[in-house]
Structure formats: C-alpha cells, structure tokens
Amino acid sequence: MAQVQLYDTTLRDGAQREGISFSVTDKLDIVRRLDELGIHFIEGGWPGSNPKDIEFFNRVRKISLHNAILVAFGSTRRPKARAANDANLRAMVDAGVKAVTIVGKSSALQVSQVLETTLDENISMIADSIRYLKAKGLTVFFDAEHFFDGYKANADYARRCLAAAAEAGADCLVLCDTNGGAMPNDITIAVEAAKAITSVPLGIHTHNDAELAIANTLAAVSAGVTQVQGTINGYGERCGNANLCSIIPALKLKMGIDCVTDAQLGRLTEVAHYVSEVANLIPDPFSPYVGFSAFSHKGGLHVSAVAKWENSYQHVDPAMVGNQPRVLVSELSGKGNIIYKARELGISLPEEGKEAKNILERIKWLESHGFQYENAEASFEVLLRRAQPGYQSPFELVDFMVVVEARRRQPTRRSPEETLSEAMIKVKVGTEIMHTAAEGNGPVNALDQALRKALLQFYPSLAQVKLVDYKVRILEESGGTGSQVRVLIESSDGVNEWRTVGSSANIIEASWMALVDSLEYWLLKEKASGES
Ligand SMILES: [Zn+2]
Numbered sequence: 063m064a065q066v067q068l069y070d071t072t073l074r075d076g077a078q079r080e081g082i083s084f085s086v087t088d089k090l091d092i093v094r095r096l097d098e099l100g101i102h103f104i105e106g107g108w109p110g111s112n113p114k115d116i117e118f119f120n121r122v123r124k125i126s127l128h129n130a131i132l133v134a135f136g137s138t139r140r141p142k143a144r145a146a147n148d149a150n151l152r153a154m155v156d157a158g159v160k161a162v163t164i165v166g167k168s169s170a171l172q173v174s175q176v177l178e179t180t181l182d183e184n185i186s187m188i189a190d191s192i193r194y195l196k197a198k199g200l201t202v203f204f205d206a207e208h209f210f211d212g213y214k215a216n217a218d219y220a221r222r223c224l225a226a227a228a229e230a231g232a233d234c235l236v237l238c239d240t241n242g243g244a245m246p247n248d249i250t251i252a253v254e255a256a257k258a259i260t261s262v263p264l265g266i267h268t269h270n271d272a273e274l275a276i277a278n279t280l281a282a283v284s285a286g287v288t289q290v291q292g293t294i295n296g297y298g299e300r301c302g303n304a305n306l307c308s309i310i311p312a313l314k315l316k317m318g319i320d321c322v323t324d325a326q327l328g329r330l331t332e333v334a335h336y337v338s339e340v341a342n343l344i345p346d347p348f349s350p351y352v353g354f355s356a357f358s359h360k361g362g363l364h365v366s367a368v369a370k371w372e373n374s375y376q377h378v379d380p381a382m383v384g385n386q387p388r389v390l391v392s393e394l395s396g397k398g399n400i401i402y403k404a405r406e407l408g409i410s411l412p413e414e415g416k417e418a419k420n421i422l423e424r425i426k427w428l429e430s431h432g433f434q435y436e437n438a439e440a441s442f443e444v445l446l447r448r449a450q451p452g453y454q455s456p457f458e459l460v461d462f463m464v465v466v467e468a469r470r471r472q473p474t475r476r477s478p479e480e481t482l483s484e485a486m487i488k489v490k491v492g493t494e495i496m497h498t499a500a501e502g503n504g505p506v507n508a509l510d511q512a513l514r515k516a517l518l519q520f521y522p523s524l525a526q527v528k529l530v531d532y533k534v535r536i537l538e539e540s541g542g543t544g545s546q547v548r549v550l551i552e553s554s555d556g557v558n559e560w561r562t563v564g565s566s567a568n569i570i571e572a573s574w575m576a577l578v579d580s581l582e583y584w585l586l587k588e589k590a591s592g593e594s
Pocket residue numbers: 075240267269303
C-alpha cells in the first residue's frame with residue numbers, strides 16, 4: 063500500500079464543534095502533541111478570518127517541529143476580484159508557513175445558489191488562487207468542497223473543478239464530503255473518477271453526519287487516496303469530522319499502512335485524552351481504541367477467557383495504542399474477575415478456596431443494595447483489603463452526628479435563609495479515641511471537615527487529599543423502604559485521582575461510606591509507598 067499522509071484539522075475544523083474554544087496557548091500545546099504523534103500536516107487555522115489565528119501563526123513559528131508541517135487555511139479569491147488584491151490570500155502567505163490549504167467550490171449547485179456567480183468564474187477563482195499561492199513558493203492543497211454531492215449532481219462540473227486545480231499546480235486535491243452524507247460506495251466511485259482525470263495525489267476530508275466519516279475515509283484510502291484529513295477525537299462541526307484516533311490505528315494495524323511509528327502509535331490514547339482535556343470535554347469512555355472502556359471486560363465468561371488468553375476478547379493489543387485492558391467488577395462478574403483484579407492490586411487470593419467466592423458473594427449483596435464498583439475501583443480495593451486476614455484499618459468510626467439548622471436572617475423577609483451544618487464525630491485511631499466537631503457549607507462537607515480534623519493529628523499528609531467531585535444518584539424505589547441513594551466521590555491528592563462509592567437509604571450515611579473509603583484508600587496507598 064502506498065504511504066498515507068496524516069493531516070490534522072483539529073485546530074480549525076475541530077474547533078467548530080459546539081462548546082470548543084481554544085486559546086492561542088491551547089493551540090500551541092496541541093501542535094506539540096500532534097507533532098509527537100507523527101501527524102504530517104497540522105492545519106493551524108484561518109489567518110484571514112480572525113486575529114487570534116494570526117497571533118497563533120506568529121507564535122507557532124518559534125516552535126521547532128520534528129515531524130509536522132504547519133498549514134494555513136483559507137478560501138479562493140472572491141468573485142470578480144484579483145488574487146493579488148485578496149486580503150484572505152495575502153494573510154495565508156503572511157502566515158509564514160510552507161504549506162497552505164485553499165477551499166473552493168466543486169459543486170455546480172453551490173456555485174449558483176450560495177456563491178451566486180457563474181460556473182466559469184468559480185473555475186477561474188480556483189485556478190487564479192492556486193497560481194497565486196504557487197507563485198509564492200508554497201505547497202498548495204486544494205479542498206474541493208462538496209465534491210461528492212457535486213459529483214452526484216453534476217459530475218462533469220466537479221471534474222472540471224479538479225482539473226482546473228491540478229492544472230494550476232495544486233499539490234494535492236482533497237475531496238470533501240462537506241455535508242457528511244455520502245455512503246462508502248459513493249466515495250469509491252467518485253475517487254475512481256477523480257483518478258481517471260488527474261495524476262495529482264488525492265486527499266479525503268469527511269464529516270460524520272451519517273456516522274460514516276471513518277468508513278468513508280478508509281474507503282477512499284482503499285481507492286487510492288494518499289492524504290487523510292481528520293481531527294483528534296473526531297471533534298468538528300455538527301456530528302464531527304473523521305476521527306484520526308480511529309483512522310490511524312485502522313491504517314497501521316489493519317491495513318498495513320505505516321503512517322506513524324510504533325512508538326508514535328503508542329501515544330495515541332495520551333494525545334486523545336490530552337486534547338479533550340484542553341478542549342474541556344470529558345473523554346468519551348466508549349471511544350474505540352482510546353476510550354477508558356475500549357478494552358474493559360465485565361462478563362465473567364469473558365474475564366476467565368482473557369485470563370487464559372489475552373486476545374480472546376480484544377481486536378488489538380491495547381498497549382499498541384497506549385491503552386490498557388480493564389477488568390470490571392460487578393454482580394455479573396465471576397470468581398475470575400475477583401482473582402484477576404486482586405492479582406492486579408498485588409493481593410494474593412487462592413484460586414481454590416472460599417476467599418474469592420466470599421468476596422464475590424459480598425459484592426453481589428452490596429450491588430443489590432445500590433453499590434456499584436465499576437466506577438469506584440478504590441472502594442473495591444478497600445473492600446478486598448478489609449477482607450484480608452489480620453487487616454488493620456487506619457481508623458474506625460465510633461459514632462457521628464450531623465445537625466442541619468435553617469435560620470431566617472431577617473424575620474420580616476421570607477428569604478434568604480441561612481442553613482448551617484455541623485458535624486460531631488468520634489473516631490478511633492489505634493487505641494485513641496478522637497472527638498471532633500466542624501462546620502461546613504452542607505452536612506457532607508461538615509462531616510468531611512470533622513473527620514479530617516480528627517485524622518490530621520495522626521496523618522498530617524492527609525491534608526493534600528481533596529474532594530474533587532461528588533455525585534448523587536437516586537436509585538429506584540424498592541419494597542417501600544424509600545429511595546436508595548448512591549454517592550460517588552472523586553478525590554485527588556494532586557497527582558492521582560480515585561473514586562469511591564457509598565449507598566444507603568440515607569444520603570448522609572451513603573456519603574459517609576464513600577468518604578471513609580476515600581481516606582482509607584489513600585492512607586493504605588501512602589502506607590504502602592512508605593514501606594516500599
Ligand atoms: Zn470540514
């Protein structure tokens with residue numbers, strides 16, 4: 063198979079996704095990561111459209127890139143104007159890059175309905191603009207907008223647009239499924255037609271409106287396209303662009319096209335998560351290849367198979383894309399999951415014998431009472447450790463009391479009201495019993511404060527642990543006992559994050575359970591790292 067060049071447009075097309083707004087610094091950081099990933103072309107933005115992108119191009123020049131070539135984006139000159147006088151084209155030249163991508167119309171309908179000019183003038187706009195940029199010594203990629211729709215409606219005109227771009231000196235003709243509605247077979251037919259009229263290399267740019275962006279991209283590659291455009295995590299307008307995080311491993315691992323090195327592919331998951339972090343979007347756990355759950359095994363049958371033969375339920379080795387397998391613990395688990403997880407945590411559980419079976423029984427019971435361990439692995443670990451013979455808990459609750467009091471600030475006015483929460487707790491550490499009280503902005507916060515107050519005297523390093531997220535879910539009402547509440551707490555010590563769970567008909571008790579698991583988990587880790 064021919065070599066394929068990867069072209070990333072996360073910073074331009076990707077940023078069109080609802081909710082994404084990259085600062086210049088964000089964009090520079092992403093450029094570095096994309097370069098490390100082995101992307102060949104990075105489209106930085108549209109300098110003619112906004113000052114932020116001009117600033118980006120001024121600053122990106124100072125970064126030395128190892129693999130990638132920066133690309134500036136823009137559109138063909140305006141109708142009935144001269145390329146040399148076009149501010150947008152000049153901005154592309156002024157961006158100081160070696161390569162540019164210029165978008166032009168290749169659909170006759172779009173030319174008459176949207177551009178409102180003649181078909182011939184559009185052809186001149188394409189040719190003039192490309193000639194102008196080529197004369198400046200630039201590598202020029204031509205994005206043939208709406209090519210596939212245009213080809214279906216008026217094949218002759220779509221072909222004329224490509225021929226004009228090729229004749230004007232374009233280095234690559236990128237066929238765009240701008241509206242994202244093409245089917246893989248449409249792509250194959252149109253790519254074949256393009257190949258018949260030109261020997262200039264072809265590219266593919268697809269959108270995901272029919273959830274076919276990746277399939278269409280791969281169909282185009284099979285038909286002979288050599289430049290692939292897409293975005294990290296498939297970010298992009300509407301339903302997104304073609305997702306490079308799936309395309310890259312598909313090309314390399316499935317189609318035998320060595321578009322990145324093994325080491326670069328191994329950074330894929332990290333880069334995917336990094337970009338979502340910068341975009342301020344939660345990484346989708348179910349993303350193929352890079353998702354947290356992409357290689358997770360829940361069913362007992364699968365887990366026992368995976369324990370015997372790793373590849374029995376995975377299509378590729380997760381390590382190749384920088385991901386890792388995960389075994390989930392739930393009531394669907396078999397004994398194998400428990401033993402596998404315990405081994406992962408460095409706890410030895412005999413394959414035969416009652417221990418694993420007892421823990422599984424306990425988990426099944428707890429899950430029927432609203433606990434869930436799939437997203438609360440720290441609680442699961444604490445549960446396993448507590449079941450170990452001779453386990454000594456770093457602290458034990460003797461009792462607690464929480465008072466919530468509502469006061470009216472001004473008796474004459476209905477609001478605002480002030481709510482005060484206070485918690486009193488008694489905990490035992492070793493042989494000592496500590497009795498503390500604390501206030502908080504809510505009952506859980508007050509409990510958290512009081513517990514820390516007691517424990518800090520024994521474990522001062524606990525001060526680094528922070529509660530970063532607190533989620534409450536009301537579970538289905540069961541047998542007249544009232545709603546069961548599940549609390550999930552996410553904690554962090556600035557380096558690591560972990561999640562714990564509690565469940566009860568009482569929200570305070572459920573929160574307490576999750577809170578205790580969180581602190582106990584961290585203290586166990588801390589103790590283990592001190593010993594090793
Ligand atoms: Zn696009």
